[in-house]
Amino acid sequence: MIPSAFEYERATSVDDALAKLAATGGAGKLLAGGHSLVPLMKLRLNEPTTLIDIARIAELVGIREQDGLIEIGAGTVHHDVATSDVLRNRCPVVSDTAATIGDPQVRNRGTIGGSLAHADPAADYPAMLLAVDAQIQIQGPGGVRAVPAADFFQDLFTVDLAPDEIITAVRFAPVRAAAYAKLYQRASRFAIVGVAASLDVADGVIRGARVGLTGALSHAVRLTAVEAALVGQPATGSATAAAAKGAGAALSDVNADLHASEAYRRAMVSVFTKRALDGALARV
Secondary structure, three states: OOOOOOEEEEOOOHHHHHHHHHHOOOOEEEEOOOOOHHHHHHOOOOOOOEEEEOOOOHHHOOEEEEOOEEEEEOOOEHHHHHHOHHHHHHOHHHHHHHHOOOOHHHHHHOEHHHHHHHOOOOOOHHHHHHHOOOEEEEEEOOEEEEEEHHHHEEEOOEEOOOOOOEEEEEEEOOOOOEEEEEEEOOOOOOEEEEEEEEEEEEOOEEEEEEEEEEOOOOOOEEOHHHHHHHOOOEOOHHHHHHHHOOOOOOOOOOOOOOOOOHHHHHHHHHHHHHHHHHHHHOOO
16 A cells, blocks of 8 residues: 655754654654554554654664663664674674564664564564663653663553654663574564573572563563572573473463464463573573
C-alpha cells in the first residue's frame, strides 16, 4: 500500500527536533532508520502528518566511555554497535546482540533508539539492556530524565516515552560476564525467544545475576526467579542448569503464533536461558 500524504522536515539538533515535533500538535513522528515506522505507514496503521528526520543529528550518534559508563547515542545504527571496539572489548554482549539483528540493510540503517521506541515484543535490544541494567536517556519539553530499562518496557509496543519526547542515548556500566542467546525466526531474524544474562561472580560463587527475556511475552521482562535461584550458587554448569529448568513454565501469557506455539516457546525459554547463562559463565 501507499502511505497517506505527509510533510517532511529535517531536524538539525535535538532541541530543533523537539520544537518541530511540538509544532505538529501530536500529529508528527520522528524518523531515524525507518524500519519500524515506514512499514506501519504503508499499511496505514500509522498516518503522521509530518515526518521529522533525526538521522543526521550528530549529537545522537556515537559510542563513548566516560566515568565508568558506556553511552550509545540513540541515532547509532546497529552495524556500528555490532562492530564497536569499545563494546567488543568492554561489554561484548551489546555488540553480539546488535550483530544478530535483521540483515545488513537493516543493521546499516536501523538505529538503537528507534528500536527501543518501537519496542517490538520480539526485538533483541530490550533483553540485553535488562541484563546490563541500562538507563534510557530521554529529553522532552520538561527537560532530561533517565529511565531504568526495567521500567521502560511496559507492555505490547508500550514504553515510558511521551509523544513529545526523544530518546537521546543509552547508558550502562560495562559487564564482561554477559551473553545473549536467541532462537530466531529465519526470515526476519526477530527473536522467537531471546535471553540475555549477566553474572557477578567472585571466588567461584555467583553473587548476583540479571536475566532478560524477549520474544516470549508482550514485552521484555527480567526472569527474577532464575536470578534468585543463581545467587549463592557455585559458578558451574550444573548451577545454571538448575536455575534455568522450568523458567518457561513459570511464565504467564506466553505468545503463540505461526512461528511457535505457546508450549514450544515455554520449552525454549528454559533452553535459551541455559545457553545465555553458560555464555556468560564462559566470560567470567
